[in-house]
Amino acid sequence: xxxxxxxxxxxxxxxxxxxxxxxxxxxxxxxxxxxxxxxxxxxxxxxxxxxxxxxxxxxxxxxxxxxxxxxxxxxxxxxxxxxxxxxxxxxxxxxxxxxxxxxxxxxxxxxxxxxxxxxxxxxxxxxxxxxxxxxxxxxxxxxxxxxxxxxxxxxxxxxxxxxxxxxxxxxxxxxxxxxxxxxxxxxxxxxxxxxxxxxxxxxxxxxxxxxxxxxxxxxxxxxxxxxxxxxxxxxxxxxxxxxxxxxxxxxxxxxxxxxxxxxxxxxxxxxxxxxxxxxxxxxxxxxxxxxxxxxxxxxxxxxxx
Amino acid sequence: xxxxxxxxxxxxxxxxxxxxxxxxxxxxxxxxxxxxxxxxxxxxxxxxxxxxxxxxxxxxxxxxxxxxxxxxxxxxxxxxxxxxxxxxxxxxxxxxxxxxxxxxxxxxxxxxxxxxxxxxxxxxxxxxxxxxxxxxxxxxxxxxxxxxxxxxxxxxxxxxxxxxxxxxxxxxxxxxxxxxxxxxxxxxxxxxxxxxxxxxxxxxxxxxxxxxxxxxxxxxxxxxxxxxxxxxxxxxxxxxxxxxxxxxxxxxxxxxxxxxxxxxxxxxxxxxxxxxxxxxxxxxxxxxxxxxxxxxxxxxxxxxx
Numbered sequence: 001x002x003x004x005x006x007x008x009x010x011x012x013x014x015x016x017x018x019x020x021x022x023x024x025x026x027x028x029x030x031x032x033x034x035x036x037x038x039x040x041x042x043x044x045x046x047x048x049x050x051x052x053x054x055x056x057x058x059x060x061x062x063x064x065x066x067x068x069x070x071x072x073x074x075x076x077x078x079x080x081x082x083x084x085x086x087x088x089x090x091x092x093x094x095x096x097x098x099x100x101x102x103x104x105x106x107x108x109x110x111x112x113x114x115x116x117x118x119x120x121x122x123x124x125x126x127x128x129x130x131x132x133x134x135x136x137x138x139x140x141x142x143x144x145x146x147x148x149x150x151x152x153x154x155x156x157x158x159x160x161x162x163x164x165x166x167x168x169x170x171x172x173x174x175x176x177x178x179x180x181x182x183x184x185x186x187x188x189x190x191x192x193x194x195x196x197x198x199x200x201x202x203x204x205x206x207x208x209x210x211x212x213x214x215x216x217x218x219x220x221x222x223x224x225x226x227x228x229x230x231x232x233x234x235x236x237x238x239x240x241x242x243x244x245x246x247x248x249x250x251x252x253x254x255x256x257x258x259x260x261x262x263x264x265x266x267x268x269x270x271x272x273x274x275x276x277x278x279x280x281x282x283x284x285x286x287x288x289x290x291x292x293x294x295x296x297x298x299x300x301x302x303x304x305x
Numbered sequence: 306x307x308x309x310x311x312x313x314x315x316x317x318x319x320x321x322x323x324x325x326x327x328x329x330x331x332x333x334x335x336x337x338x339x340x341x342x343x344x345x346x347x348x349x350x351x352x353x354x355x356x357x358x359x360x361x362x363x364x365x366x367x368x369x370x371x372x373x374x375x376x377x378x379x380x381x382x383x384x385x386x387x388x389x390x391x392x393x394x395x396x397x398x399x400x401x402x403x404x405x406x407x408x409x410x411x412x413x414x415x416x417x418x419x420x421x422x423x424x425x426x427x428x429x430x431x432x433x434x435x436x437x438x439x440x441x442x443x444x445x446x447x448x449x450x451x452x453x454x455x456x457x458x459x460x461x462x463x464x465x466x467x468x469x470x471x472x473x474x475x476x477x478x479x480x481x482x483x484x485x486x487x488x489x490x491x492x493x494x495x496x497x498x499x500x501x502x503x504x505x506x507x508x509x510x511x512x513x514x515x516x517x518x519x520x521x522x523x524x525x526x527x528x529x530x531x532x533x534x535x536x537x538x539x540x541x542x543x544x545x546x547x548x549x550x551x552x553x554x555x556x557x558x559x560x561x562x563x564x565x566x567x568x569x570x571x572x573x574x575x576x577x578x579x580x581x582x583x584x585x586x587x588x589x590x591x592x593x594x595x596x597x598x599x600x601x602x603x604x605x606x607x608x609x610x
Contacts, residue, residue, distance in 0.1 A: 106418035113411035
């Protein structure tokens with residue numbers, strides 16, 4: 001049968017990568033034969049985290065043979081997973097997103113409406129009485145800071161805050177100091193092509209009938225990123241044509257002030273104006289207080305579509 | 306908003322009824338405003354349990370207004386729930402069946418591949434550090450015994466066994482003595498019409514293209530139930546016509562010896578012969594060792610359909 005493969009979603013972020021490492025640690029301590037994997041390249045923020053703690057990146061997998069045992073972390077949605085997911089034997093899912101999969105056999109499926117998968121994993125360590133070491137605590141802390149933008153995103157729950165407090169103690173890290181450095185490391189776009197920037201954290205989402213792509217980049221300075229507006233728009237147009245999209249939203253999110261500048265392209269760009277009561281000028285507008293795709297984009301855009 | 310309503314599946318069994326009571330107890334202790342409900346009549350076994358512990362039956366609900374907050378226990382499948390489930394706000398699901406629902410918003414979804422919902426609820430009491438009192442322990446114990454047929458069903462896991470051991474201590478009950486009395490109480494069919502017997506624990510299941518109903522009755526004596534074979538067959542035929550089914554399987558399960566006598570009707574009755582390598586004589590056959598619809602009927606019938 002081989003090892004059970006553990007992986008997060010495609011286009012992995014810090015939560016997906018560290019969750020596969022942390023879940024592999026937990027499963028190993030519970031006596032199970034597992035391997036931490038990933039479905040894509042490591043982003044800059046995650047690279048900073050792995051380097052900081054001296055932890056190896058999970059194994060890159062491009063395909064998995066049918067029938068293999070797998071554990072999904074930080075996703076349950078088949079659209080964000082390996083292509084042959086329906087042919088794999090899913091043992092467990094640990095996630096903080098909506099439930100978007102049906103499975104014909106009983107499995108361990110644990111989703112909770114918290115800001116980060118690691119908040120759930122941290123509870124699982126407690127439940128199984130497994131010790132969280134300093135390094136694991138640091139990885140967990142990093143992911144929660146990343147997903148909640150230092151506990152400022154509206155996705156943040158009391159459980160996330162409690163986990164950050166406890167994990168700071170175990171890891172000996174000040175979340176404000178370490179967290180801001182980590183988030184800033186993730187905003188360095190200098191080595192990326194325009195197409196890469198647009199795919200760094202992009203999700204295909206249908207707002208009812210409106211076939212859309214919503215990409216997000218974090219920054220400490222919106223004007224810095226907006227210098228590339230023309231090039232970004234050209235890239236977005238290409239993706240719209242290639243993928244036959246009705247709308248492409250790029251959120252440029254200010255991690256210090258918790259706002260997002262949106263660039264909206266495509267025939268249904270007007271939906272952004274309707275949903276947020278803003279006027280797009282030169283394809284762009286500031287969305288005050290918007291930082292969370294899950295809480296502040298998907299429901300509002302769907303409702304207005 | 307009103308209280309959050311907690312309920313198990315339609316055609317409720319002992320797990321569905323006691324899980325709604327137990328989950329309501331846990332939620333109340335966690336400070337939430339909830340009410341235990343049920344979607345159907347109490348069966349004889351559950352009646353025995355509620356009388357034994359002097360516990361009131363959950364409130365019967367026939368419909369729920371759109372938008373209401375609900376918690377589902379012992380099911381997640383919309384086919385087994387209230388009709389307007391997609392219009393309700395599901396806060397939590399605690400279940401031990403396959404995941405058969407997609408939900409657009411993040412929620413607490415906890416399914417584990419164990420024999421009974423109460424085995425998961427018992428873990429949750431521990432996780433939240435909430436004390437399990439004697440009565441609650443007795444209800445939990447009853448449901449695990451019911452779902453696993455005294456830990457003999459192949460759905461039984463080590464976690465179920467551990468829970469029964471601990472809950473016996475808390476409740477002061479010997480599972481072998483109390484459990485057998487409880488199971489026997491559930492086998493008393495004397496007050497039911499044929500149609501009621503066929504609906505006591507019936508699930509509509511499609512084995513690929515084969516539209517089926519699988520009903521199960523427990524008994525301490527298969528010959529006693531088989532005395533009604535002709536009447537049962539007439540009732541099954543009526544349901545097949547009314548529901549336009551391809552197959553109706555009635556499992557008459559011997560809770561002492563862990564076998565089931567099957568009566569199979571409908572144009573695809575031959576599927577039972579193929580799946581279990583038996584010959585139906587006079588529409589019936591003994592399925593040795595078969596007691597679990599979930600583990601020993603659904604996968605085998607689906608594979609052979």
